Amino acid sequence: MTREGSKPKRAIVAAVQLPGVTDLEFDASLAELRQLAKTLGFEVVHRFTQKRAGLDAAGYFGVGKRRELRAAVEGGADLVLVDHEISPSQAHTLEKEVGCEVMDRTMVILEIFHRHASSRAARAQVEIARLGYMAPRLREAAKAAGPKDRGRSGTGGRSGGESHGELDRRKIRDRIAELQKELDAMKVERKTQRARRRERQGLARVALVGYTNAGKSTLMRALTGSEALVADKLFATLDTTVRALHPEGVPRVLVSDTVGFIKNLPHALVASFKSTLDEALEASLLAHVVDASDPGFERQLAVTDEVLDEIGATDVPRLLVFNKLDRAGDPATQAALEASLLARYPGCIVMSARRPADVARLRDTLRGFFERDLAEAELFLPWTAQNLRGEIFATCKVLEERADAEGAFLRVRGDPQTVKDLSERFALRCPR
Numbered sequence: 001m002t003r004e005g006s007k008p009k010r011a012i013v014a015a016v017q018l019p020g021v022t023d024l025e026f027d028a029s030l031a032e033l034r035q036l037a038k039t040l041g042f043e044v045v046h047r048f049t050q051k052r053a054g055l056d057a058a059g060y061f062g063v064g065k066r067r068e069l070r071a072a073v074e075g076g077a078d079l080v081l082v083d084h085e086i087s088p089s090q091a092h093t094l095e096k097e098v099g100c101e102v103m104d105r106t107m108v109i110l111e112i113f114h115r116h117a118s119s120r121a122a123r124a125q126v127e128i129a130r131l132g133y134m135a136p137r138l139r140e141a142a143k144a145a146g147p148k149d150r151g152r153s154g155t156g157g158r159s160g161g162e163s164h165g166e167l168d169r170r171k172i173r174d175r176i177a178e179l180q181k182e183l184d185a186m187k188v189e190r191k192t193q194r195a196r197r198r199e200r201q202g203l204a205r206v207a208l209v210g211y212t213n214a215g216k217s218t219l220m221r222a223l224t225g226s227e228a229l230v231a232d233k234l235f236a237t238l239d240t241t242v243r244a245l246h247p248e249g250v251p252r253v254l255v256s257d258t259v260g261f262i263k264n265l266p267h268a269l270v271a272s273f274k275s276t277l278d279e280a281l282e283a284s285l286l287a288h289v290v291d292a293s294d295p296g297f298e299r300q301l302a303v304t305d306e307v308l309d310e311i312g313a314t315d316v317p318r319l320l321v322f323n324k325l326d327r328a329g330d331p332a333t334q335a336a337l338e339a340s341l342l343a344r345y346p347g348c349i350v351m352s353a354r355r356p357a358d359v360a361r362l363r364d365t366l367r368g369f370f371e372r373d374l375a376e377a378e379l380f381l382p383w384t385a386q387n388l389r390g391e392i393f394a395t396c397k398v399l400e401e402r403a404d405a406e407g408a409f410l411r412v413r414g415d416p417q418t419v420k421d422l423s424e425r426f427a428l429r430c431p432r
């Protein structure tokens with residue numbers, strides 16, 4: 001329903017500020033929702049807030065405020081994003097009164113996870129969360145619409161029919177049970193997956209991980225330069241962006257942008273969030289991007305590390321990238337922060353995505369990581385075995401080629417295992 005068309009949907013981010021919530025927390029949460037909206041390709045046109053002692057039971061905002069919101073929507077918006085999880089009846093009332101689709105925070109996050117779920121397990125896990133979210137909403141839609149009517153359009157009461165409320169609920173229960181069974185069965189497959197992962201270790205892949213708003217997508221664009229997506233079948237991803245480091249070198253380094261960590265993640269979505277991080281396990285290097293200008297960055301860093309360990313990424317090397325240094329105060333403050341980060345996190349990078357020289361430094365570091373492990377060798381390919389030429393060119397970079405009466409000499413560079421295998425098969429002279 002929220003797929004990007006030619007024109008982005010215009011969204012209003014809206015929230016009630018409850019008494020216990022400080023301005024700082026409130027603003028941070030809304031800023032995060034705004035960022036999530038951008039992730040989905042929406043254009044955020046307006047921010048709409050109200051201080052209240054509690055959420056209005058009928059329609060989230062108070063009656064007067066709902067009228068104001070309607071005016072704001074009529075001023076030019078296609079949907080309203082609410083920064084709480086609201087009840088189905090609150091959503092229903094709001095949609096009716098403001099005159100456009102309403103998505104709550106949970107719905108927004110589910111949509112992002114849905115787009116990022118690349119493995120079969122992740123897709124099943126996200127679908128379970130979606131169904132769990134939808135079940136009470138269908139019930140509500142059935143109640144509100146009466147027996148003959150259709151459910152509300154927004155969150156997906158899709159099937160018609162007389163007793164669809166009851167029927168759909170049973171279908172949802174069955175489907176969740178079915179998916180759960182599939183997930184259990186997949187656990188058995190984990191071993192094969194791990195083997196497959198090892199197989200791919202020869203490939204140079206970096207996954208950008210970290211909190212939403214840390215600057216992952218910005219860095220991805222800056223590092224890869226081109227807008228062209230790499231259709232890498234080995235990644236088997238659907239919506240995730242995979243691009244090659246630009247300009248390309250040897251080996252070709254692929255960068256992928258993973259789903260961001262969310263500060264305000266509803267508990268029911270934790271499992272599906274972790275499952276969408278699966279793709280990080282396929283990388284040979286995790287570039288952990290941290291917003292150094294965020295006062296809470298240390299806690300975020302710790303949480304990210306914890307979750308990466310939990311999903312089994314313990315043995316994937318990590319590079320800590322502290323970003324947004326330019327936002328961390330005046331030049332003296334920035335310099336002090338940089339020095340302290342370098343001292344506390346040896347080997348880390350401190351940078352700003354806004355500074356091209358910093359981006360170039362990051363690119364070199366990433367490249368260096370993969371070049372470090374390359375091996376070189378000279379192969380001899382007799383004229384009688386020219387049919388194997390294609391294989392060599394496909395697995396290695398051929399640096400130099402010369403020929404004599406018996407065959408061709410190829411100087412190649414590639415990952416050590418490939419080069420070793422080739423060296424054993426083609427009478428060679430290995431340097432060193």
Ligand SMILES: Nc1nc2c(ncn2[C@@H]2O[C@H](COP(=O)(O)OP(=O)(O)O)[C@@H](O)[C@H]2O)c(=O)[nH]1
Pocket residue numbers: 035211212213214215216217218219260323324325326327351352353354
């Ligand atoms: N000042 C500053 N802003 C940045 C930097 N990197 C990213 N941003 C901004 O931070 C916001 C979030 O960036 P984005 O790449 O979408 O974050 P993601 O959620 O991690 O993908 C955007 O408005 C970026 O323009 C940086 O180094 N300095």
Ligand SMILES: [Mg+2]
Pocket residue numbers: 039213216217218257260
């Ligand atoms: Mg992003």
